[in-house]
Amino acid sequence: xxxxxxxxxxxxxxxxxxxxxxxxxxxxxxxxxxxxxxxxxxxxxxxxxxxxxxxxxxxxxxxxxxxxxxxxxxxxxxxxxxxxxxxxxxxxxxxxxxxxxxxxxxxxxxxxxxxxxxxxxxxxxxxxxxxxxxxxxxxxxxxxxxxxxxxxxxxxxxxxxxxxxxxxxxxxxxxxxxxxxxxxxxxxxxxxxxxxxxxxxxxxxxxxxxxxxxxxxxxxxxxxxxxxxxxxxxxxxxxxxxxxxxxxxxxxxxxxxxxxxxxxxxxxxxxxxxxxxxxxxxxxxxxxxxxxxxxxxxxxxxxxxxxxxxxxxxxxxxxxxxxxxxxxxxxxxxxxxxxxxxxxxxxxxxxxxxxxxxxxxxxxxxxxxxxxxxxxxxxxxxxxxxxxxxxxxxxxxxxxxxxxxxxxxxxxxxx
Amino acid sequence: xxxxxxxxxxxxxxxxxxxxxxxxxxxxxxxxxxxxxxxxxxxxxxxxxxxxxxxxxxxxxxxxxxxxxxxxxxxxxxxxxxxxxxxxxxxxxxxxxxxxxxxxxxxxxxxxxxxxxxxxxxxxxxxxxxxxxxxxxxxxxxxxxxxxxxxxxxxxxxxxxxxxxxxxxxxxxxxxxxxxxxxxxxxxxxxxxxxxxxxxxxxxxxxxxxxxxxxxxxxxxxxxxxxxxxxxxxxxxxxxxxxxxxxxxxxxxxxxxxxxxxxxxxxxxxxxxxxxxxxxxxxxxxxxxxxxxxxxxxxxxxxxxxxxxxxxxxxxxxxxxxxxxxxxxxxxxxxxxxxxxxxxxxxxxxxxxxxxxxxxxxxxxxxxxxxxxxxxxxxxxxxxxxxxxxxxxxxxxxxxxxxxxxxxxxxxxxx
Numbered sequence: 060x061x062x063x064x065x066x067x068x069x070x071x072x073x074x075x076x077x078x079x080x081x082x083x084x085x086x087x088x089x090x091x092x093x094x095x096x097x098x099x100x101x102x103x104x105x106x107x108x109x110x111x112x113x114x115x116x117x118x119x120x121x122x123x124x125x126x127x128x129x130x131x132x133x134x135x136x137x138x139x140x141x142x143x144x145x146x147x148x149x150x151x152x153x154x155x156x157x158x159x160x161x162x163x164x165x166x167x168x169x170x171x172x173x174x175x176x177x178x179x180x181x182x183x184x185x186x187x188x189x190x191x192x193x194x195x196x197x198x199x200x201x202x203x204x205x206x207x208x209x210x211x212x213x214x215x216x217x218x219x220x221x222x223x224x225x226x227x228x229x230x231x232x233x234x235x236x237x238x239x240x241x242x243x244x245x246x247x248x249x250x251x252x253x254x255x256x257x258x259x260x261x262x263x264x265x266x267x268x269x270x271x272x273x274x275x276x277x278x279x280x281x282x283x284x285x286x287x288x289x290x291x292x293x294x295x296x297x298x299x300x301x302x303x304x305x306x307x308x309x310x311x312x313x314x315x316x317x318x319x320x321x322x323x324x325x326x327x328x329x330x331x332x333x334x335x336x337x338x339x340x341x342x343x344x345x346x347x348x349x350x351x352x353x354x355x356x357x358x359x360x361x362x363x364x365x366x367x368x369x370x371x372x373x374x375x376x377x378x379x380x381x382x383x384x385x386x387x388x389x390x391x392x393x394x395x396x397x398x399x400x401x402x403x404x405x406x407x408x409x410x411x412x413x414x415x416x417x418x419x420x421x422x423x424x425x426x427x428x429x430x431x432x433x434x435x436x437x438x439x440x441x442x443x444x445x446x447x448x449x450x451x452x453x454x455x456x457x458x459x460x461x462x463x464x465x466x467x468x469x470x471x472x473x474x
Numbered sequence: 475x476x477x478x479x480x481x482x483x484x485x486x487x488x489x490x491x492x493x494x495x496x497x498x499x500x501x502x503x504x505x506x507x508x509x510x511x512x513x514x515x516x517x518x519x520x521x522x523x524x525x526x527x528x529x530x531x532x533x534x535x536x537x538x539x540x541x542x543x544x545x546x547x548x549x550x551x552x553x554x555x556x557x558x559x560x561x562x563x564x565x566x567x568x569x570x571x572x573x574x575x576x577x578x579x580x581x582x583x584x585x586x587x588x589x590x591x592x593x594x595x596x597x598x599x600x601x602x603x604x605x606x607x608x609x610x611x612x613x614x615x616x617x618x619x620x621x622x623x624x625x626x627x628x629x630x631x632x633x634x635x636x637x638x639x640x641x642x643x644x645x646x647x648x649x650x651x652x653x654x655x656x657x658x659x660x661x662x663x664x665x666x667x668x669x670x671x672x673x674x675x676x677x678x679x680x681x682x683x684x685x686x687x688x689x690x691x692x693x694x695x696x697x698x699x700x701x702x703x704x705x706x707x708x709x710x711x712x713x714x715x716x717x718x719x720x721x722x723x724x725x726x727x728x729x730x731x732x733x734x735x736x737x738x739x740x741x742x743x744x745x746x747x748x749x750x751x752x753x754x755x756x757x758x759x760x761x762x763x764x765x766x767x768x769x770x771x772x773x774x775x776x777x778x779x780x781x782x783x784x785x786x787x788x789x790x791x792x793x794x795x796x797x798x799x800x801x802x803x804x805x806x807x808x809x810x811x812x813x814x815x816x817x818x819x820x821x822x823x824x825x826x827x828x829x830x831x832x833x834x835x836x837x838x839x840x841x842x843x844x845x846x847x848x849x850x851x852x853x854x855x856x857x858x859x860x861x862x863x864x865x866x867x868x869x870x871x872x873x874x875x876x877x878x879x880x881x882x883x884x885x886x887x888x889x
Contacts, residue, residue: 082490131665270548343771344778346759348760351757364777364779375820
């Protein structure tokens, strides 16, 4: 049982937006046991949509289409679906009532004929109710195949999948079980890891796949298993992990799975009743943003300071001017002072800091582009380390953020 | 002349990573006059790769393939390219020297046989040098068609496209001109805007396309033109903008194009010699991160405080405890005090603040989920406004951040 995802919109092809919808769809469907055969991003063009629908029907059992359901002229998905399924648009009373209701409640401009057209749907379509917007989701069957058309607005699409489309798919089909388990490692390249686990990898049973995902400063090892027997699937993965772990003990950081490193750290801090604050220089808010993206962050995250100018380091973070003059703003002692002082300022148990130069040119210090000091202060200790993350701005920011998180995780796991 | 992008990797299909490479490729190629026909994300599977290559060869003149070039067993792109082009792998001495050089300079582990295999390339391939990694880019021609295979690591892929592949394409083909111009609007939905510009839209010449891109709190209008005469392409767009602008004067914020709203604000602040600081509560670092993602942010961005706990609002931002008790932490007066005080704390010309509840449950205040106060303090004034951004956490954070940026832009444009 396979699905294909089709995302419609010129804005994706010209790179004006990043297609995050497909990643969400892939993850959500996969968790429910649905394999994704392919993701296809196509133009707002009738011929192209028809061609993609035809190919997807050949490739997959379930076709999920997002985009092109807005009320304006460049939105042609509904008309094209009618053409593909030899159908016509009819007004749906429930959708019309919902659109009118949304306008009355949230929108100041009066409802127009264009908005009313949102209630036109192919006559063969079953409606999936869009609680957050005017464009309904649509479910159309052809033979044994299911086509689901959803709006491209991410939060509308997400709620439609979770609350409407996925439950409907689950009552229509029986899916196998797919499980992934991902090991986070730190400190070794993928080829060196491959050498370490060579033997285990060559003996993997064929329902288990192993993938290497190198990213800035770490490698993730993903084990994936698929089968109709949940116990076998889960045990199969656990068995392989038991074989791999002893081989990579020195570089193993934790499991990723449902979590990001931020949620692993967050849960651990909440469990132990510890709190965190951050002083970010070159990472510019990236670390704080990662924590606060998750609900419940306020349970352990006290706050952070993006201390971009040298002045703000001395005046807000109370780093001694002498220290900065003697050692430069990118130094072990400034990083440690930032971590210690932000911890005191926010009255948190742990303080982290970054100070460095993300480039592309030298900043207020003489530090080479890519040099970053990271420090972590706890109630009884201060740890710090310097890195050279290369000469690429995005890489420096992301590598420094990831490294700070990894250092933090190692420290709180030890406690 | 059209291109197709193929991204290879199970991690994309299962949603473990978001495919940002395709957006970068789309944008970069498009700017050079190359239309993207389709983006296809496929599995690490030989049959699937062969099928995608065949289809892309039928669809497009240029095929860009990313991913699957790592040194481990799950990376099968090179072998599959050999199969597709009926070719064999041969050792490339320059690549081998480069791999050895990278290991000597940056990596502590000794070079292994696995790493040496990075120097094996199809005999028909021309090498594109990868300055930042071990996997070379490869250029293979078949008839009039060009296939370019690149590693999936974003910064390696980006540098290979910019420095190697694109210049080579430009000397091999002559591309037409493609130009986009995007108008940022704020305050009206897409259907209401469509009604306002209905007449202009219906009279667009057929080499110009108009698209509506609604996002949280704003709509972007993109005009795109394509042709072999650059002057005609550029004038065509300008002419349409002259017709549209008077119709949307009240909701027009600025041009997007090469810029994001953060870079528009940044340039304007640098021009006028003004500086900025931010106090973020519910937006959690999102606004600061947007500014610091761009090089040169230190010229106007003094820093920010993510003031997540109520304590940090009183102790670091010096918001009066009385004020919080009397009005609650999510209130006009607290938002304004945060903006005024962060401006003073960082000695910046402008201070912005956000305080609200992003959900999913009520926090330290009684504010409804979705309620956000945004305030902006300048040398002579304080502006503030309250919003209800709905009950979806991600939506609240993004809408509040975007709204704060729009309010800021309007204020600095007035000056």
